[in-house]
Amino acid sequence: MSAPTVLISSLGLMGGSLAAALTRVGWPVLLHHRRPEVALRGEELGYGKAVSDLAQSLAHADLVVVCTPVSAIAPTIRAMAALHARPVFTDVGSVKGAICADLDDLARSGRFVGSHPMAGSHLQGIDHAQANLYHDCMTILTPLAETPAAPVTLVEKMWRAVGSRLCRFSPADHDRAVAEASHLPHVLAAAAASQLGATAAPLAATGFRDTTRVAGGSIDMWSDILLHNRQAVGSGLVAMREHLAQLARALAAGDETAVRAWLEAGREGRQRFEHHAVMDVPILGEEA
Amino acid sequence: MSAPTVLISSLGLMGGSLAAALTRVGWPVLLHHRRPEVALRGEELGYGKAVSDLAQSLAHADLVVVCTPVSAIAPTIRAMAALHARPVFTDVGSVKGAICADLDDLARSGRFVGSHPMAGSHLQGIDHAQANLYHDCMTILTPLAETPAAPVTLVEKMWRAVGSRLCRFSPADHDRAVAEASHLPHVLAAAAASQLGATAAPLAATGFRDTTRVAGGSIDMWSDILLHNRQAVGSGLVAMREHLAQLARALAAGDETAVRAWLEAGREGRQRFEHHAVMDVPILGEEA
Numbered sequence: 001m002s003a004p005t006v007l008i009s010s011l012g013l014m015g016g017s018l019a020a021a022l023t024r025v026g027w028p029v030l031l032h033h034r035r036p037e038v039a040l041r042g043e044e045l046g047y048g049k050a051v052s053d054l055a056q057s058l059a060h061a062d063l064v065v066v067c068t069p070v071s072a073i074a075p076t077i078r079a080m081a082a083l084h085a086r087p088v089f090t091d092v093g094s095v096k097g098a099i100c101a102d103l104d105d106l107a108r109s110g111r112f113v114g115s116h117p118m119a120g121s122h123l124q125g126i127d128h129a130q131a132n133l134y135h136d137c138m139t140i141l142t143p144l145a146e147t148p149a150a151p152v153t154l155v156e157k158m159w160r161a162v163g164s165r166l167c168r169f170s171p172a173d174h175d176r177a178v179a180e181a182s183h184l185p186h187v188l189a190a191a192a193a194s195q196l197g198a199t200a201a202p203l204a205a206t207g208f209r210d211t212t213r214v215a216g217g218s219i220d221m222w223s224d225i226l227l228h229n230r231q232a233v234g235s236g237l238v239a240m241r242e243h244l245a246q247l248a249r250a251l252a253a254g255d256e257t258a259v260r261a262w263l264e265a266g267r268e269g270r271q272r273f274e275h276h277a278v279m280d281v282p283i284l285g286e287e288a
Numbered sequence: 289m290s291a292p293t294v295l296i297s298s299l300g301l302m303g304g305s306l307a308a309a310l311t312r313v314g315w316p317v318l319l320h321h322r323r324p325e326v327a328l329r330g331e332e333l334g335y336g337k338a339v340s341d342l343a344q345s346l347a348h349a350d351l352v353v354v355c356t357p358v359s360a361i362a363p364t365i366r367a368m369a370a371l372h373a374r375p376v377f378t379d380v381g382s383v384k385g386a387i388c389a390d391l392d393d394l395a396r397s398g399r400f401v402g403s404h405p406m407a408g409s410h411l412q413g414i415d416h417a418q419a420n421l422y423h424d425c426m427t428i429l430t431p432l433a434e435t436p437a438a439p440v441t442l443v444e445k446m447w448r449a450v451g452s453r454l455c456r457f458s459p460a461d462h463d464r465a466v467a468e469a470s471h472l473p474h475v476l477a478a479a480a481a482s483q484l485g486a487t488a489a490p491l492a493a494t495g496f497r498d499t500t501r502v503a504g505g506s507i508d509m510w511s512d513i514l515l516h517n518r519q520a521v522g523s524g525l526v527a528m529r530e531h532l533a534q535l536a537r538a539l540a541a542g543d544e545t546a547v548r549a550w551l552e553a554g555r556e557g558r559q560r561f562e563h564h565a566v567m568d569v570p571i572l573g574e575e576a
Binding site for chain 2: 118138140167173176177178179180181182184185186187188189190191192193194195196197198199200201202203204205207208209210211212213214215216219222223226227230233234236237238239240241243244245247248251252254256259260262263264265266267268269270271272273274275276
């Protein structure tokens with residue numbers, strides 16, 4: 001039984017690393033990029049074969065992984081799916097609700113299965129591709145209840161081949177969970193950073209350093225993520241504003257019991273994180 | 289010219305470390321604690337001489353450093369200052385406005401100069417004292433405009449003897465600056481941690497880990513700090529709630545320009561922090 005052929009479209013860090021990882025384990029990889037020279041660079045690096053005729057290549061691909069920025073994923077898959085009926089499509093987008101809604105018909109028919117590998121780097125571009133980027137990372141799949149089993153199994157097989165661990169969420173649950181685990185913490189880190197004035201800056205130490213580290217991240221990437229997950233992030237912001245108002249009221253009243261309870265809620269959240277250390281995540285069985 | 293005699297009251301990590309540091313550079317140190325056995329333990333560790341008669345010891349001290357929790361600092365200094373007219377008093381409290389207001393008459397007459405050494409450890413108690421705890425840390429002094437020069441110079445001399453760098457702020461400016469550099473980031477880290485649900489916990493990764501690290505800190509210490517700096521923290525919370533509302537409005541409107549500008553404000557705050565790396569802080573001249 002030969003390995004499936006994977007066409008990777010858009011060869012930045014994520015796509016390039018996936019190509020490098022799949023090539024290393026012997027899977028046939030086809031490389032596609034808006035600018036053909038990037039696909040040729042991938043071929044030069046030994047990450048697969050550059051695509052010259054997209055429609056013809058789609059006819060040979062079992063699986064297409066679209067690695068564009070979030071806003072381009074659904075239109076790219078829609079356009080490619082119309083070119084040929086054969087391949088299954090997946091993606092690496094960090095929000096899922098809007099994409100799965102846009103591609104609802106393709107998800108129901110089994111032509112699309114959403115993926116979100118929780119991996120990344122501050123480095124960008126195919127020249128920084130890392131064949132081990134997905135090793136031990138958690139990848140969340142978001143098939144619909146109606147999605148047939150075979151395409152889901154194919155997508156799982158690919159992620160497992162590059163060393164990823166797997167779990168499944170509904171698109172809406174995924175977006176709420178990543179809002180809590182990643183998007184809201186990013187927003188609060190940026191808020192904490194923004195309020196540091198020039199007078200106070202020399203006094204900021206290790207606490208500030210760690211709390212605001214992610215605020216130095218890519219504006220392009222994060223505006224894209226926040227806008228695409230605006231519903232879950234928006235709900236979270238409403239809850240956060242009320243949570244901060246609670247602390248303000250407790251401080252104004254000098255209510256030590258309430259201030260302690262408020263801080264305790266943060267400590268409990270931190271404990272939920274520490275409890276679910278990397279070793280404890282739910283992993284789909286290897287036999288699946 | 290012999291070194292000044294320093295009486296250190298309350299021998300936890302901060303007081304114990306100061307005693308260890310001063311003893312190491314040859315300053316005479318008197319050790320005082322609510323429970324006499326703690327002062328005896330300090331003497332046993334070689335950090336100075338345990339005080340048996342407090343009034344008599346105050347008559348021999350040039351400088352008293354009160355290292356109690358924030359809420360006990362002003363009453364302790366008030367009570368000791370009434371016992372003997374000789375020593376100058378300082379403290380290690382991380383908020384200054386309320387303490388300096390409570391001790392306003394003593395600050396004006398030169399008997400009290402507020403200090404805030406920005407050092408600490410998650411370890412507590414005299415048995416974890418570190419003689420290098422204050423080495424290279426930033427200590428903020430908060431003399432009033434009316435405070436005579438001699439007691440300020442004495443307090444500066446002590447902090448410089450243990451290796452600390454020095455700067456001066458008014459008590460109100462200090463409290464606003466530490467709110468921005470430390471207290472509000474702590475609050476936002478705790479808020480980010482609190483909203484992580486059990487479902488999302490397995491998805492939290494390095495971003496969440498760093499953003500929420502400080503939320504695991506001492507509830508005792510942080511409720512004390514936030515309550516004593518309630519005015520500056522309260523103002524900061526009002527501003528933060530409005531700042532988060534701005535993002536919520538930008539997301540609801542799908543306004544990419546506004547979302548980018550909002551994220552950019554966080555990035556600029558982070559850059560103000562990185563620019564003021566430890567090497568760049570304003571340091572009072574060694575000749576002072």
